[in-house]
Amino acid sequence: MIATVGSSALLANIERVCAHGGAGRALRLKILDELRRSVAFDAFAFVLTDPITGVGASPVAEVPCLPELPRLIRLKYLTEINRWTDLPDRFVSLLAATDGEPSRSLLWRELLKQYGVVDVASAVFRDRHGCWAFLDLWRTAPGLPFTAAELARLSLVVPAVTDGLRRAQAATFVQTQAGREALRGPVVLLLSPDLDVLAETVPTFEYLRALMPSSDGQSPVPAGAYNVAAQLLAREAGVDDGTASACVHAGGGHWFTLRAARLGGPGPSADGTIAVTIEDASGADRVALFARANAxxxxxxxxxxxxxxxxxxxxxxxxxxxxxxxxxxxxxxxxxxxxxxxxxxxxxxxxxx
Structure with a gap:
């Protein structure tokens, strides 16, 4: 696709889209549509984060390696180059960050290379109230690397997108539907160190379906669980010392808290199973999220x-x-x-x- 929209028009369009608001997923897709009209890319991963912990909470992705989603998430968290937690407040390319040697990136070396990815433009959407999302835009062969001009054009929209995403999270705090019963625990998902699902408690399916609704009746993808588990791996590897937890919006004013921990105690283990728990967000967590989202x-x-x-x-x-x-x-x-x-x-x- 050939990009046709210039910098000023892109910014105006993004500001218009963000001003109209909307649900987090719908808003992100509209933002991506506008970005694609100005800067070409072949795949993307746009992930809402817990504003306090910075851990991924709700992804929207269109990537060729979707069947390898657990591996993609694990490598994303374990890769230090262009990690969203350390990015400046602008778009940065993989090739620029590695001085033209993308093999220095664990994620590119072990996964993206085999899918023909030639460059990745990455950004974090963060303000003084918290970290709201991160975005990776991929270009695959025979595409060209992102230019400095394209990165500068994309960077213009970062403040507007950040504000729009924050306000979209604020809009999730509504009164829950009358008569809806609280989901019952204990809710535990067991993952291998490679983030393969090993087992789950009976109520877990209902919680995951609330987080990632599926219209075809298939089992929901536990993307939120993968993210908190990957953060645990990153913490153990010394890549990032953040907490392996995230609050995730589940629709209708409901928020869940996901946490990851090793079975058998702290510390990495070659075969240590990871337990991810899911529960209704506490009153303190809801107050903190509400306050940040409403500035x-x-x-x-x-x-x-x-x-x-x-x-x-x-x-x-x-x-x-x-x-x-x-x-x-x-x-x-x-x-x-x-x-x-x-x-x-x-x-x-x-x-x-």
Missing amino acids: LTGRETELLTHLNAGKDTHDIAAQMHLSEHTIQDHLKAIFTKTGIRTRRGLLSHVRGR
Whole structure:
């Protein structure tokens, strides 16, 4: 495909798409459509992340190696070159980062090379409130490497996309559907060190189906589980010291928390099984996510935490060493940022009920 849209038009189109918002998956696909009109690429992986841990939570991918998804995710987390956790706030190419020697990348050397990938343009979408997503754009033979001009054009949209993704996450905090029963645990998925599924508890299928709905009735792909398990491997390998956990939106105001750990205790093992647990996100996790997604300040987040704990204005003022008038000002600021007008409505969104 020949790109036809210039820099200014690309930025205007991206800003328009992000302003209209939409669900995380739909928004990402629209963003990709606009990017492709300006800069050609052959495959992509666009992954929402937990804004606190930076671990992948919800991927949208169109890659030739999709049947090898566990391997792709494992290598992505174990590769230090152009890892999203260390990227600057602009698009960077694999060839530029390796001085024209892509074999220095573990991911390229062990997987991408065999699929004819000649270059990868990577970006992270991060602001002061958290890390919201990362994106890899692939070019395959006989395509050409990404040019400096193309990378600069793509980089123009990073702030707008970051803001759009954050606001899309904020929009997920809605009251859950009345009458829907909470999913029951314990929910555990067992993976091999290569991220092959070994076993799962009975309720796990229902949780995974909520995370990755399947219209054809087939078993859902546990992409979120692969990501937290891969982060555990990266931590053990010394690549990244982040926590092997992620909060994942499951639709209808529901959020789950996924965590990975080795069976038998900490530390790497040649045959150590990885257990991934899935549970409803805690109240504290929901408050933290809601606050970040709605760009609340530290003081506003503290106030929201006290409100969620059931405290009134007098008690909150004493706890925060502020006047009740100042507490009301902070609360009005929260209402303005979230578009919610009452305390009851605010807490209903935070708690998802």
